[in-house]
Amino acid sequence: MSSFRFNPENELDDEEKVTLTDEEGRTLExxxxxxxxxxxxxxxxxxxxxxPIVILAWDKEKDEEFSDAILIEDSEEIEQVFADAKAVLAELELTLKNTAYTLTASGELPPLEDEEVITLEIEAEEEELQFLASFYSQDQRYSIYTPLSPLLFLAKYDEKGELEMVSPDDQQMQPILEELLFEEIEE
Structure with missing residues (x-):
């Protein structure tokens, strides 16, 4: 008897899916x-x-129109605001997930409106983000966004056949990353 189980979702997707796992055991499909x-x-x-989802905290000390946004990356701070963020996104019929390497949400995004897009400098690169929702947690204002550019990860299969992340900043990986991206554009 075969251990294969038919999954109707797989029938709809022609693309191959894999699962990444981080050091904390969280997964990302x-x-x-x-x-x-x-x-x-x-x-x-x-x-x-x-x-992909990002959460920004706004500087309380500055006027709201001119306030600075701080990208929340610390896992402890994410854990503190996660329940509030999840509840706010549930109102939009989105399910927030604490997945490996990035927060994600499943469900249909609201339509993109130009006035709901901000440009933020993240790791020395400008990133356009679509606003989804705002909330307060412990007297701090937070906003939830999704990047407009696709979030891509570079990984390789190790000797055991398991996926491991590879830093795209590694100079040895630059030609490989460029080839993967160039072939993606041509298709």
């Missing part, structure tokens, strides 16, 4: 956007199945 075999190693370019 991703589509394989592209793959490349190089010297007995397979590298893959991955995009999350669900929508």
């Amino acid at each position: 991703c589509y394989v956007e592209n793959s490349l075999d190089r010297e007995d190693t397979t590298y893959v370019l991955l995009m999350p199945v669900d929508t």
Whole structure:
């Protein structure tokens, strides 16, 4: 008897899906956007199945119109505001998930409106973000956004056949990343 189980969702998706796991045991389901075999190693370019989410805290000390946004990346702070953020997104029929490497949300995003887009400098690069919701937690104002650009991860299969993340900033990975991205654009 086979251990294979039919999953009707797999029938609808032509794209291959894989799961990334972080050090804390959290998982992130991703589509394989592209793959490349190089010297007995397979590298893959991955995009999350669900929508990536970022949470910003606003500087309380400044006037709201001119306030500075701070990207929340600390796992303890995310844990403190997660229930509030999840409740606010549930009102939009989105389910917030504390997944590996990024927060994600499943469900249909609201329509994109130009006045709901901000540009924020994240890690020395400008990123356009679509506003989803705001909330207060412990007298701090937070906003939830989703990046307009796709979030991509670079990974490779190790000797055991398991996926491990690879830093795209590693100089040795630059040619591989460029080839994966270039082939993605051509298709």
